[in-house]
Amino acid sequence: MASPSDPAARTAARVAADGADAVHLEVAVPADAARAAVEAVAEADDGAPSEEEPLDARKRTILRAIVSEYVSRGEPVGSKRVVEVARLEVSAATVRNEMSALESLGYIAQPHTSAGRVPTDKGYRRFVDDLSADPALDGARRELVQELLGTASDVEDLLARTSSALSQLTRLVSLVIAPAVDAARLKLCELVGLSPGSALLLLVADTGRVEKRSVELPAETTEHDLDRVRIVLSEQVRGRRLGDVHATISRLAEDAPSELREVLRAVADATARELADDTVHHVFVGGQASLAGDEAFEREHLSRVLQLLEERATLARLLAEATADDRPTVRIGEENEVEDLRAASLVAQRYQLVTAGSLGVLGPTRMDYATVLATVRAVADQLQETLLDLSR
Amino acid sequence: MASPSDPAARTAARVAADGADAVHLEVAVPADAARAAVEAVAEADDGAPSEEEPLDARKRTILRAIVSEYVSRGEPVGSKRVVEVARLEVSAATVRNEMSALESLGYIAQPHTSAGRVPTDKGYRRFVDDLSADPALDGARRELVQELLGTASDVEDLLARTSSALSQLTRLVSLVIAPAVDAARLKLCELVGLSPGSALLLLVADTGRVEKRSVELPAETTEHDLDRVRIVLSEQVRGRRLGDVHATISRLAEDAPSELREVLRAVADATARELADDTVHHVFVGGQASLAGDEAFEREHLSRVLQLLEERATLARLLAEATADDRPTVRIGEENEVEDLRAASLVAQRYQLVTAGSLGVLGPTRMDYATVLATVRAVADQLQETLLDLSR
DNA sequence: CGCTGGCACTCCCAGTCGACGGGTGCCAGG
DNA sequence: CCTGGCACCCGTCGACTGGGAGTGCCAGCG
Numbered sequence: 026m027a028s029p030s031d032p033a034a035r036t037a038a039r040v041a042a043d044g045a046d047a048v049h050l051e052v053a054v055p056a057d058a059a060r061a062a063v064e065a066v067a068e069a070d071d072g073a074p075s076e077e078e079p080l081d082a083r084k085r086t087i088l089r090a091i092v093s094e095y096v097s098r099g100e101p102v103g104s105k106r107v108v109e110v111a112r113l114e115v116s117a118a119t120v121r122n123e124m125s126a127l128e129s130l131g132y133i134a135q136p137h138t139s140a141g142r143v144p145t146d147k148g149y150r151r152f153v154d155d156l157s158a159d160p161a162l163d164g165a166r167r168e169l170v171q172e173l174l175g176t177a178s179d180v181e182d183l184l185a186r187t188s189s190a191l192s193q194l195t196r197l198v199s200l201v202i203a204p205a206v207d208a209a210r211l212k213l214c215e216l217v218g219l220s221p222g223s224a225l226l227l228l229v230a231d232t233g234r235v236e237k238r239s240v241e242l243p244a245e246t247t248e249h250d251l252d253r254v255r256i257v258l259s260e261q262v263r264g265r266r267l268g269d270v271h272a273t274i275s276r277l278a279e280d281a282p283s284e285l286r287e288v289l290r291a292v293a294d295a296t297a298r299e300l301a302d303d304t305v306h307h308v309f310v311g312g313q314a315s316l317a318g319d320e321a322f323e324r325e326h327l328s329r330v331l332q333l334l335e336e337r338a339t340l341a342r343l344l345a346e347a348t349a350d351d352r353p354t355v356r357i358g359e360e361n362e363v364e365d366l367r368a369a370s371l372v373a374q375r376y377q378l379v380t381a382g383s384l385g386v387l388g389p390t391r392m393d394y395a396t397v398l399a400t401v402r403a404v405a406d407q408l409q410e411t412l413l414d415l416s417r
Numbered sequence: 418m419a420s421p422s423d424p425a426a427r428t429a430a431r432v433a434a435d436g437a438d439a440v441h442l443e444v445a446v447p448a449d450a451a452r453a454a455v456e457a458v459a460e461a462d463d464g465a466p467s468e469e470e471p472l473d474a475r476k477r478t479i480l481r482a483i484v485s486e487y488v489s490r491g492e493p494v495g496s497k498r499v500v501e502v503a504r505l506e507v508s509a510a511t512v513r514n515e516m517s518a519l520e521s522l523g524y525i526a527q528p529h530t531s532a533g534r535v536p537t538d539k540g541y542r543r544f545v546d547d548l549s550a551d552p553a554l555d556g557a558r559r560e561l562v563q564e565l566l567g568t569a570s571d572v573e574d575l576l577a578r579t580s581s582a583l584s585q586l587t588r589l590v591s592l593v594i595a596p597a598v599d600a601a602r603l604k605l606c607e608l609v610g611l612s613p614g615s616a617l618l619l620l621v622a623d624t625g626r627v628e629k630r631s632v633e634l635p636a637e638t639t640e641h642d643l644d645r646v647r648i649v650l651s652e653q654v655r656g657r658r659l660g661d662v663h664a665t666i667s668r669l670a671e672d673a674p675s676e677l678r679e680v681l682r683a684v685a686d687a688t689a690r691e692l693a694d695d696t697v698h699h700v701f702v703g704g705q706a707s708l709a710g711d712e713a714f715e716r717e718h719l720s721r722v723l724q725l726l727e728e729r730a731t732l733a734r735l736l737a738e739a740t741a742d743d744r745p746t747v748r749i750g751e752e753n754e755v756e757d758l759r760a761a762s763l764v765a766q767r768y769q770l771v772t773a774g775s776l777g778v779l780g781p782t783r784m785d786y787a788t789v790l791a792t793v794r795a796v797a798d799q800l801q802e803t804l805l806d807l808s809r
Numbered sequence: 810c811g812c813t814g815g816c817a818c819t820c821c822c823a824g825t826c827g828a829c830g831g832g833t834g835c836c837a838g839g
Numbered sequence: 840c841c842t843g844g845c846a847c848c849c850g851t852c853g854a855c856t857g858g859g860a861g862t863g864c865c866a867g868c869g
Contacts (some may be wrong), residue, residue, distance in 0.1 A: 038834050103861050116813050121862065139861050179617070179631040217621050225571070225625055229609050233617055237627050239571045239807065261490045261780065313705060316725035317716060324709060330708035415615065415631065495832050508842055513833065531833045692858045 050150075077154065085155060086111050087123050088132055092144045092152040096393050099320075102142030119240065132385065146358035146390060149370070153355050153394050160399040166194065167403055172406045177415060180233045184309050187384065187408050192312025194400050197333065197388035200373070202233065202341050203307035204382035211270065214262040216240070216255045216292065226295050230267055233415065238295040243287040254288050257281070271296040308337040308344075321368055321389035329365045338362075348375040348383035353402055358390045372397050374405045376412075384408065427776055464661065469546065475549060478503050479515050480524055484536045484544040487658040488785050491712075492527045499659065504710030537629065538782060540748035541762070545747050545786050554792040559795055566799045569807060576701050579776065579800050585706025586792050589780035590726065592765070594733050595699035596624065596774035603662065606654040608632070608647045608684065612808065618687050625807065630687035633712045635679040646680050649673070698731040700736075713760050713781035731755075740767040741777040745790055745797075750782045764789050768801045 080088070090111035094102045102110075104117040104124060113120065124142055127133050132148035135141065144152065162170070173190040177183035184201050191199035209230035217225045220245065228236040242251075257277060265273055274296055278289035295384060316322060322330060333339060343363065347354050356371040370392055373385025384405055386397060463642065470478070482503035494502075496509040496516060516534055519525050524540035527533065536544065565582040569575035576593050578603035601622035609617045614636065620628040632796070634643075649669060657665055664735045666688055670681035705726060708714060714722060725731065735755065740744050748763040762784055765777025776797055778789060 076522070086465035101861090104859080117468075117861095118814070119812055123811090139863090140821075143863065154852080177631075179629055181629075198497075211618075212611060213607065213609045215605065215617075217606060219604060219623055219625055224825060225604075225621060225627070227605075227619065227621065227627065229617060229619065230612055233611055233629075233631060235573055235619065235627060235629050237625075239569075239625060292808065313725065314720045314727065315710065317720035317723055320716075324712075328706045331709050335706065370855085392857095493832090497832080509832095510834095510843070511841055514841090517834075527833085531831075532850075657847060691813065 036101055042315075049351050077151065080130075080151075083113070083115075084123055084127060086113070087120060088144075088148060089152060089155070090129060091124075091127075091142055092148060093393075095143055096391055097392070101136055101143050103141035106141070146360065149357045149390055149394070150360070153398075155356070156395055156398070157404070160395045162396075162399040162403045170194070170400075170403050170407050174404070174411050178413055180412070180415065181307075183359070183408070183411060183415070184307075186309040187404060188309035191384065191386060191400070191404050192315065194404070195386050195388070196312070196315050197386040197392065197397065198313055198316055199309075199311040199384070199386050200340060200344055201309040201384040202311075202344050202382050204376075205380045209234065209267050209380070211263055211265055211267060214258045214270075214348050216251065216258060218242075218248070218251055218338075226292055228267065228270065228296075238268075240291050240295045242291055246288055248382075250288055252284060254285055256293070258292070259407070282325070308340050310340070319389050321391060326365070326368065330369065333363070333365050343371075344373055344383050346384060347371055347373045347385070349373055352403070353398055353405075354385075355394065355398070370394075370399050374401050376405045376409045391411070434671060445661055452609070467541065472522075472543075475505070475507075476515055476519060478505070479512060479538060480519060480536075481544060481547070482517075483516075483525055483809070484540060485628060485785075486717075487535055488783055491783070493528055493535050495533035498533070538752065539626070541749045541782055541786065542678055544750070545552050545749070546791075548787055548790070549794055551794070552787045554788075554791040555797040558792070562586070562795050562799050564791075566796070566803050567602050572807065573699075575800070575803060575807070576699070576774075580701035580703040582776060583792070583796050584707065586796070587778050587780070587784075587789050588707050589778040589784065589789065590705055590708055591701075591703040591778050592642075592732060592736055593701040593776040594736055594774050595626070595701075596768075597772045601626065601659050601772070603657055603659060604654055606650045606662075608650060610634075610640070613638075620659065620662065620688075624804075628659075632683050632687045634683055634789070635775050636790065638680055646677055646684070649677070650684070651741070701705055702726050702732070711781050713783060717740065718757070718760065722761070725755070725757055735763075736765055736777060738748050738762055739765045739777070743767060745794055746777075747786065747790070762786075766793050766797045768797045768804075 043349055073387065087107055090107050091102050094110050095105060104120040107113070107120050107124070108115070108117050124133065127148075128135070128142065129146060133142040134145050134153060136143055158264055170190065173193075174183065174187055175184065180203070184203055188199045188201040209232050211228060212231050213227065213229040215227040215229075217227065219225055219239075222242055224240045224242055224262060225249075226238045226240050230236075259276070262270060262273055271293060274289060274293040278286055278293055281289050313334060316327060316330060347356055353372065353374040356373075358370060359367055360368060361369065361371060366387070368390060369387055370390045371387050372392075372394070373383055375381045375383045431631045478632060479499055483494050486502050487497060489680055497513040499505070499512050499726060500507070500509050511710050516525065519540075520527070521536065523639045524543055525534040526537050528535055543729050562582065564574065565585075566579055569578065572595070576595055580591045580593040582595070601624050603620060604621065604623050604679075605621040607619040609615055609619065611631075613684060614634055615762075617630045618630045622628075625732070650666070653669055654662060654665055663685060666681060666685040670678055670685055673681050705723060708719060708722060739748055745764065745766040748765075751759055753759060753761065753763065758779075760782060763777055763778055763779050764784075764786070765775055767775045780789075
């Protein structure tokens with residue numbers, strides 16, 4: 026599989042090509058088969074990190090087979106198919122008994138009596154927990170990630186491209202939120218007069234992020250006043266944290282000569298809005314189109330999810346909350362608090378810069394968790410690296 | 418939102434609500450067939466594309482009734498209903514004859530033999546052309562527009578909110594593109610060192626728009642060099658047009674002392690990308706969710722349209738091209754060159770600032786053109802006014 | 810005791826049939 | 840030129856049916 030003349034181009038072509046009828050995973054299945062064989066013999070009891078009920082090796086194998094088969098085929102999978110795909114040496118009837126057990130444990134369910142089985146949220150959860158610690162992305166894709174994110178003209182552009190890459194690679198909705206800025210140090214604080222009554226306040230952080238706010242100036246403000254304010258600001262604010270700017274300027278206003286006080290107050294007002302609006306504007310969403318193609322979402326439902334994707338503030342909260350620690354997080358179906366996402370899964374990871382931002386993808390619960398996890402990890406790593414490069 | 422007694426709002430709500438059980442019809446095929454038939458018989462007016470054939474008053478009334486009834490109800494409308502809704506003093510049979518005539522003229526079509534009639538693209542076109550010159554928005558909505566757009570902290574924020582307002586008011590996909598900047602005058606040109614190897618170039622236009630580009634500095638650049646470059650830039654570039662910046666800085670680089678030349682070249686490089694990326698980043702899209710609710714778009718199709726909405730560059734081109742003159746533009750179905758928009762209509766209008774930007778909405782051909790046109794106009798007007806205020 | 814093949818059963822799905830009804834086109838008469 | 844009447848067309852809906860996939864259970868086997 027790995028001897029191409031032009032690896033990057035080939036991967037790109039493949040990624041582009043198989044979109045039509047979604048054969049998601051090439052990674053997971055063969056790996057599963059191999060691991061299944063081993064565990065069937067060994068049956069080493071797992072360390073049981075959280076409160077998972079013990080599942081014997083064969084049950085685990087069967088569950089794994091059902092999940093990956095259902096993910097790739099999209100149809101309920103029956104006992105016969107399980108035998109084939111998991112290469113089990115037992116009969117379908119035996120598997121049926123096991124499946125019946127798995128069902129009463131809540132890992133799988135049948136859409137209708139006498140249809141095949143489908144993983145439940147709990148089943149997916151178990152599947153994900155049982156995944157090998159860190160699934161790696163295959164070389165070609167990793168190269169593609171590097172190619173897509175290696176260069177960047179500025180942070181914002183980079184994040185936008187990250188989002189685009191993520192959605193292209195996974196064919197899911199991608200979410201990227203910019204690192205919070207309140208801990209970043211200010212490199213520049215500038216006030217630009219646009220017209221007699223108004224000015225623009227510019228704040229540039231050492232991460233390269235630029236915030237701007239228009240300021241309504243008192244009517245009697247002179248050019249000269251403005252110059253003085255500019256100097257004061259530039260001197261006093263530089264080097265401070267963005268989160269402290271409002272307090273700093275407010276204090277300046279109190280101590281300032283009366284003719285400058287009003288102007289400084291206006292500037293302080295402008296910075297008050299800063300932190301509230303802040304993250305909101307910096308959520309990047311890509312690949313909504315993929316949702317429409319997915320049968321998991323009915324019209325009505327689809328519409329609500331798309332609406333959710335437009336509420337940047339909610340999204341930011343959602344993602345931030347899901348990436349509380351450093352490890353990749355998977356929220357499956359009902360595990361999502363948000364009502365509209367009960368049929369969806371979120372795979373997210375944090376990335377570090379000065380402060381952490383996060384990124385992830387959102388898609389139907391029926392997704393190829395192994396590959397998606399690997400991709401999210403790889404993209405997060407690459408993003409972090411490029412960001413580091415950028416502020417090197 | 419608007420009060421429920423407000424007729425326009427009621428219409429909008431109804432249109433939005435009954436999407437669920439609307440019939441999907443292929444307008445194109447029967448229309449083509451009909452037109453072919455006509456041309457075979459009549460073969461008189463082949464060469465006249467944009468000229469409207471005369472239509473007697475009753476036919477116009479009937480067409481109008483069919484369009485508005487179909488838009489609000491979503492079902493093919495029969496002769497009997499036309500009589501009711503248009504309050505005609507003739508019998509259904511008579512109307513049937515007229516409808517038959519309208520059909521062979523290509524204004525309406527039947528989805529299947531012996532179903533009611535549905536407007537063709539040509540029918541909508543005629544309907545729109547026959548609309549009273551400028552449909553006004555009712556008071557309540559106009560107030561709402563003002564409320565939504567009256568205040569703004571900066572241009573970008575304003576445009577984002579315009580987009581949101583537009584999609585909420587029309588329940589369609591909204592598109593807003595920022596005014597092109599190359600004619601705007603620069604108020605500030607600043608170079609901020611972020612780390613030894615890199616800096617950030619800031620350009621602020623008198624419209625309040627901020628452009629930023631990161632610049633890779635030559636390794637040997639000193640703090641002092643940077644200060645000198647900063648002064649040169651600040652002096653030489655201020656007041657110029659954004660479109661001329663690249664040329665100006667390139668010239669500066671040639672004339673500069675050798676130790677500054679490389680730095681200025683790097684800055685010039687950064688501004689080269691300016692105009693290309695420019696408009697791309699400043700397209701605001703809102704209300705995608707409304708597409709999902711609409712039966713006019715099949716899954717596959719929906720997905721392609723959503724994808725189109727993510728290609729900002731294409732969108733910008735599309736919209737700019739549609740708003741060549743000052744008047745509101747309506748592109749109905751097949752009138753759109755873009756393949757994926759054959760089932761959609763675009764209603765757009767330009768707004769003026771220093772240079773023109775444009776905004777509009779995109780939705781199924783089956784939309785309430787009168788209300789939508791009025792809304793687009795009102796929003797464009799209000800936006801323009803607020804922008805003017807902002808740079809007063 | 811666990812595994813197996815066999816078997817009856819359940820239920821979805823796709824296709825067929827027929828009644829129904831809305832809407833049309835045409836025609837003969839005012 | 841308009842009208843009521845009438846035959847006809849066709850899509851929709853419900854009922855019915857056969858096929859098929861998958862299950863649960865059971866009796867028998869190693």
